[in-house]
Amino acid sequence: MAELSYLEAIRSGLLAEMREDSSVYVFGEDVALGGPFGVTQGIAEELGVHRVVNTPISEGTVMGVAIGAALSGLRPVVEIMFVDFITLAMDQLVNHAAKLHYMSGGQLRVPLTVRVQCGVQGNMGAHHSQSLESWFLHVPGLKVVMPSNPADAESLMRDAIRDDNPVLFVEHRGLYFSRAEAPAGGSGLAMDRAAVLRTGADVTVAALSRMVVPALEAAEALAGEGISVEVVDLRSLVPLDVDTLVESVRKTSRLVVVHEAVEQGGVGAEVAARVQEEALYYLDSPILRVAAPNAPVPCTPPLESSFVPDRERVIEAVRHALSGQPT
Amino acid sequence: MKAARQGRAKAPRRGDGNRELVELHRRMWLIRAFEEKVSALYAAREIVGLLHLGIGQEAVAVGVCSLLDADDVVYGGHRSHGHAIAKGADLNRLMAELAGRATGYCCGKGGSMHVVAAETGFVTASGVVGGTVPLALGAAFAAREKGAGRVAVVFFGDGAGQTGPFHESLNIASLWGLPVIFVCENNGYAEFTPLSAHTKVERLARHAETYGIPSATVDGNDILAVRKAMGRAVDNARAGKGPTFVECLTYRLRGHYEGDPGKYRELSQLADWKKKDPIARFERVLKRRRAASAREFEKAESDARALVEEAAEFALSAPWPEPEETGTQVYA
Ligand SMILES: Cc1ncc(C[n+]2csc(CCOP(=O)(O)OP(=O)(O)O)c2C)c(N)n1
Numbered sequence: 023m024a025e026l027s028y029l030e031a032i033r034s035g036l037l038a039e040m041r042e043d044s045s046v047y048v049f050g051e052d053v054a055l056g057g058p059f060g061v062t063q064g065i066a067e068e069l070g071v072h073r074v075v076n077t078p079i080s081e082g083t084v085m086g087v088a089i090g091a092a093l094s095g096l097r098p099v100v101e102i103m104f105v106d107f108i109t110l111a112m113d114q115l116v117n118h119a120a121k122l123h124y125m126s127g128g129q130l131r132v133p134l135t136v137r138v139q140c141g142v143q144g145n146m147g148a149h150h151s152q153s154l155e156s157w158f159l160h161v162p163g164l165k166v167v168m169p170s171n172p173a174d175a176e177s178l179m180r181d182a183i184r185d186d187n188p189v190l191f192v193e194h195r196g197l198y199f200s201r202a203e204a205p206a207g208g209s210g211l212a213m214d215r216a217a218v219l220r221t222g223a224d225v226t227v228a229a230l231s232r233m234v235v236p237a238l239e240a241a242e243a244l245a246g247e248g249i250s251v252e253v254v255d256l257r258s259l260v261p262l263d264v265d266t267l268v269e270s271v272r273k274t275s276r277l278v279v280v281h282e283a284v285e286q287g288g289v290g291a292e293v294a295a296r297v298q299e300e301a302l303y304y305l306d307s308p309i310l311r312v313a314a315p316n317a318p319v320p321c322t323p324p325l326e327s328s329f330v331p332d333r334e335r336v337i338e339a340v341r342h343a344l345s346g347q348p349t
Numbered sequence: 350m351k352a353a354r355q356g357r358a359k360a361p362r363r364g365d366g367n368r369e370l371v372e373l374h375r376r377m378w379l380i381r382a383f384e385e386k387v388s389a390l391y392a393a394r395e396i397v398g399l400l401h402l403g404i405g406q407e408a409v410a411v412g413v414c415s416l417l418d419a420d421d422v423v424y425g426g427h428r429s430h431g432h433a434i435a436k437g438a439d440l441n442r443l444m445a446e447l448a449g450r451a452t453g454y455c456c457g458k459g460g461s462m463h464v465v466a467a468e469t470g471f472v473t474a475s476g477v478v479g480g481t482v483p484l485a486l487g488a489a490f491a492a493r494e495k496g497a498g499r500v501a502v503v504f505f506g507d508g509a510g511q512t513g514p515f516h517e518s519l520n521i522a523s524l525w526g527l528p529v530i531f532v533c534e535n536n537g538y539a540e541f542t543p544l545s546a547h548t549k550v551e552r553l554a555r556h557a558e559t560y561g562i563p564s565a566t567v568d569g570n571d572i573l574a575v576r577k578a579m580g581r582a583v584d585n586a587r588a589g590k591g592p593t594f595v596e597c598l599t600y601r602l603r604g605h606y607e608g609d610p611g612k613y614r615e616l617s618q619l620a621d622w623k624k625k626d627p628i629a630r631f632e633r634v635l636k637r638r639r640a641a642s643a644r645e646f647e648k649a650e651s652d653a654r655a656l657v658e659e660a661a662e663f664a665l666s667a668p669w670p671e672p673e674e675t676g677t678q679v680y681a
């Protein structure tokens with residue numbers, strides 16, 4: 023087992039698939055040079071620049087090209103440098119990639135992986151900091167995964183590429199250099215399963231991507247006071263592992279959902295709706311959301327740092343859930 | 350504050366008299382000194398974020414904006430500090446914006462890539478490459494409807510010339526005869542990739558030809574050449590003759606962003622372009638014309654540096670925005 027950073031784990035998963043399957047191609051801006059963060063570093067040297075294709079700044083058209091290539095038997099992996107720019111490729115993704123299998127009565131398949139990185143990190147401002155994953159939940163036909171650690175990043179990358187559907191693979195820029203044991207060549211992890219990272223009895227905290235970090239920190243801090251928090255890493259948003267959440271809530275009777283995207287219309291809303299449908303009578307308090315405020319991401323350091331939910335906000339929400347008081 | 354007000358560029362009128370030319374030189378220094386200070390503050394972590402400097406490209410910003418009036422509008426991109434200054438942005442408020450302070454143009458909410466100095470006619474920069482090109486068309490459309498002879502200008506890079514909105518904008522501007530001026534700062538690179546690896550059409554003005562838009566490709570490090578092409582463009586736009594495309598060949602003397610190790614460029618290439626530094630070149634022209642004394646040239650630089658020091662002091666001693674600012678101004 024090698025200790026990989028999150029970024030290296032993504033590369034490792036991608037490279038493993040590219041070595042095994044000559045139909046896997048990477049498309050993106052500056053990807054042959056590794057991209058701005060170095061995720062694809064070294065792949066062109068090993069497998070040739072024809073497999074790691076630099077593109078002009080033409081996100082919408084490149085997405086269409088990749089979809090067309092996927093329809094013709096390739097397994098393209100498109101890198102959109104910041105999720106903020108996926109807006110430019112939405113038409114191709116939403117109207118073609120997501121729907122062609124269905125609209126063709128099953129004749130066509132779009133085995134496409136779209137890599138994006140998201141999140142607040144480094145005072146880059148409102149065009150380079152968003153978390154937009156919830157948009158894609160609203161498009162049947164697309165799958166969405168958001169790994170929180172190197173091991174999952176590696177295996178979810180491999181699963182995403184092998185999947186016969188378009189999969190949005192959402193990386194968090196703020197996790198790129200975090201390290202942990204990653205199983206070498208790890209695959210076969212069920213892509214549609216949430217992971218219970220810490221078991222607990224009093225409150226369930228379901229978190230997403232980088233928000234798993236403050237969720238675990240909060241659980242640790244609260245354990246010192248005798249509050250037992252179960253932490254669930256959602257990992258996959260489509261499909262969403264409602265069973266694991268419901269099972270957890272049946273035990274704890276309380277749920278807090280934590281994500282970095284803005285609160286309105288976010289993943290938290292979907293999770294809350296789905297869980298209450300199956301577990302309302304097990305709940306002892308309203309399902310709470312810890313999320314970013316409903317605003318664009320401000321650039322300036324003091325506003326940016328308070329924008330992202332942290333350990334304190336998770337602790338506060340857990341206490342609130344336990345207090346039984348309405349928000 | 351007083352000095353900063355002097356530092357603010359009042360749009361000088363057209364004309365190639367010595368006084369005007371010396372003013373252009375002074376403004377190029379304002380931008381250069383401002384960005385060098387920004388670079389130093391970034392290195393000192395007094396300014397954070399993602400910064401794209403236009404050092405080496407000042408002749409385009411100043412040459413273009415020197416032919417605009419205060420109520421003409423300008424749109425920029427991710428590398429637009431110079432465009433804002435050339436259009437008359439206050440150095441103090443701009444520096445405060447980059448430093449994230451409450452007294453910045455955008456209360457610190459915008460930052461380097463998203464400067465707005467609406468009162469000067471610098472409508473907005475953008476972090477999305479190509480994103481402002483259609484916006485400038487909208488400004489031109491509105492200007493024409495209002496009938497006051499105003500023009501809209503958009504600055505963008507060679508990389509933006511591969512985006513869909515760019516091409517669609519050329520078509521619409523041409524079709525509708527809009528008073529918009531496309532100013533392409535062709536610095537030969539989009540991030541780490543040379544233009545030749547992004548397109549077979551390395552003179553972006555050729556796209557304008559395709560869409561029936563008059564164009565010029567000029568030496569973007571020669572401010573007089575920029576002004577000449579721009580003068581015709583402005584005249585045409587004001588006279589209702591539609592859009593013009595001005596391609597300025599230039600080079601950024603810094604990395605793509607501050608902190609870019611720049612391994613993709615040859616040092617010899619950088620050295621060659623340093624010899625074509627637009628400010629030094631213009632100084633040589635002015636000297637030949639005896640437009641100003643040696644002392645005046647030195648003073649342009651030292652005055653600019655003094656104003657920029659003041660701007661930095663203003664910015665770094667300014668208050669941070671209050672926490673509740675996060676939730677304000679989301680809706681009008
Ligand atoms: C739509 C979009 N795609 C990608 C990026 C990332 N990016 C930022 S600057 C840049 C290169 C832009 O090149 P150019 O237009 O030539 O401007 P220059 O940086 O040379 O001034 C890229 C690809 C972006 N900001 N927006």
Ligand SMILES: [Mg+2]
Pocket residue numbers: 506507508534535536537538539540
């Ligand atoms: Mg460029």
